[in-house]
Amino acid sequence: MPQKNTITDLAAYIWQNIKKSTKLEYRIPPSGILEELFETLYFASMNSEEGELIKVRVAFYNPNEPVGFRRTRNIERYNYIPFGKPMPYDVKSIVKLSKSADPWSSSLAVYFDDDQELQIYGLIDQAVHTESYLNRESTTKPDQAGLFQVSIIGIGSLSVIREYDLIATFKQNILVTQFLDVLRFGPISRLLKAKAKNFTDEIIKFIVSNDFDVDIEDYEPTIHNIWRDTLSRILIHIRNYRHGGAFLISAETTGLKINYTVSYDRLHKSMARLLKWTIACDVVEEEISILGDRNMKMDLFNEYLIGKSKKKSSENELKGAIRFIASHSCVDGLILFDDDLFEQGYGVFVQDLHAPKYIYQATDNTGTESLLVRKSLSHYGTRHQSMISFCYANEGSIGFVVSQDGDIRAFTKAGDKLIMWESIKTHKYLKSAPSRRLPTTRLKSL
Known part of the structure; x- marks a missing residue:
């Protein structure tokens, strides 16, 4: 204890x-x-x-x-x-x-x-x-x-x-006094980066279609930031309901009973739109800063204002999608996402419980083997046991559980062990690094 x-x-x-x-x-x-x-x-x-x-x-x-x-x-x-x-x-x-x-x-x-x-x-x-x-x-x-x-x-x-x-x-x-940033570091962060491959490919296609002379590696942190921020915001809103809740990110659905099946892709699409308009605005802003021709600057400035308006609309769209999904936690059962963060359903229950006898609590972001603390499953309620059972049976799945008292835990399988992190960071407490200026090139299409 x-x-x-x-x-x-x-x-x-x-x-x-x-x-x-x-x-x-x-x-x-x-x-x-x-x-x-x-x-x-x-x-x-x-x-x-x-x-x-x-x-x-x-x-x-x-x-x-x-x-x-x-x-x-x-x-x-x-x-x-x-x-x-x-x-x-x-x-x-x-x-x-x-x-x-x-x-x-x-x-x-x-x-x-x-x-x-x-x-x-x-x-x-x-x-x-x-x-x-x-x-x-x-x-x-x-x-x-x-x-x-x-x-x-x-x-x-x-x-x-x-x-x-x-x-x-x-x-x-x-x-x-110690709070784990599992969305930024460690096994869960690495899994999320792998799951974001299709999203990353979509942004690469956008950059290429607009002839942006940029290196996608420069933007990978931004891509992963928007995933991390979005998941954090969903967790924050679930906690604010004071009802408790959970969501699962997995390509596997075997063993799950989905009471309310949906196919909701707007979360993914609004994240992509926000990132695209952010890139577009920064590119145009950079070109405005180096142009000497006043008339050309005015033309680009009008283009920039349109982009800023679209970016703001995308931010509002994403905010609405996040709250729409978080509200589904108020129904008993978990929320299910596929690997692209498309919501597949809510009110989801794990039907076949084959839980391990023990789970292992990580005391650092990376889940260092020597620092793991073995715990009995009997310490946790049905919501936690269901998530543990599914993640243990389906390697590569990521589960998050929010208790009624507001505690947030994350789960995934690493090797032959089910690892749990608690006291994880969701709010933006730490100071952000300065954003990187995009290389100069003009937006052709979006």
């Missing part, structure tokens, strides 16, 4: 993390302040307001922050809106304010006064842009307010982020 932790452990870990920072603009708060901050949110998470669970984010924000801290002049940057007078930082105030401070709208600005008392000083606006970035619905990374942010993510569950790094989660007295 996992080791039980306390809020004191969480506060100590965050305090040490802040203390090690080389770019600290705030003075290090006393550890007791952090313990009170987290403990109050922890107890607030066990309440409800108007029959709904509490959702709120707190920014540890100094209301006297100097103007010089503002790094950008972006019009969408957050503002601090003070209350007429500070409110006490307690469970009652948090529960009451949570209805007016949904994490998609704002954060509570909390800091300590000269008497070492925590106060709610006001609100931080423009939170929708932070949430859009974290949920992979935007590539624009806005500034974040304060030294760090802590959110209620469920009953007795908190998460702490700082500069888009997920520092820790605390769920039902389990402190997690």
Whole structure:
């Protein structure tokens, strides 16, 4: 069984993390302040307001922050809106304010006064842009307010982020500080890259048909990023339903009972369209930047505006396809994709359960043999056992299971072992690498 932790452990870990920072603009708060901050949110998470669970984010924000801290002049940057007078930082105030401070709208600005008392000083606006970035619905990374942010993510569950790094989660007295990026590294990442071959070939064909003088290898990271981001977004939306759910990526259907058969290819097609229009826009933008002829620039600029509009439409189409598919998780049973990410059906059940006696939990992205932890299947419920059974019988299949409490696990077979990863990354917490400029060439057709 996992080791039980306390809020004191969480506060100590965050305090040490802040203390090690080389770019600290705030003075290090006393550890007791952090313990009170987290403990109050922890107890607030066990309440409800108007029959709904509490959702709120707190920014540890100094209301006297100097103007010089503002790094950008972006019009969408957050503002601090003070209350007429500070409110006490307690469970009652948090529960009451949570209805007016949904994490998609704002954060509570909390800091300590000269008497070492925590106060709610006001609100931080423009939170929708932070949430859009974290949920992979935007590539624009806005500034974040304060030294760090802590959110209620469920009953007795908190998460702490700082500069888009997920520092820790605390769920039902389990402190997690390591998060596995299995969609980017390791066996599951390699399987996904192999399954994306048809998608990659489609993009190659597009590049060739438009006479783009580019090397497809330069774009392989972008191709795999869109697959990873799309799968992450589906998992995020399934988790947000708080119902639990699962999806399976497999070319095999033997042993599956599909209650609701569909043939939905729009997810794949919208990803392809988005990538094509992204390439097209960047190519035209690059040519505009080097042209000296004003008239030719204007012609290309009009072409660029059309491309940007098409790209935006593709982003919206993909968003709709993701939410359409994620909603199918609310029906009992898993969602089934083929290797091209075409949805084949939902409400799917594994009929023949031939599960291994043991599974092996990976403690790193790659599933290093010496670091595997053997676990009995009896520790897991029916949804997990079904996914384990199918993936064990069908090498090359990838399964994801979202528990009702929000935990996400990934499964695949490696050699003779069924490997499980948990505490996996889905939100875009880590800082993105700068995008690469496309070589100069003009769009001929799309």
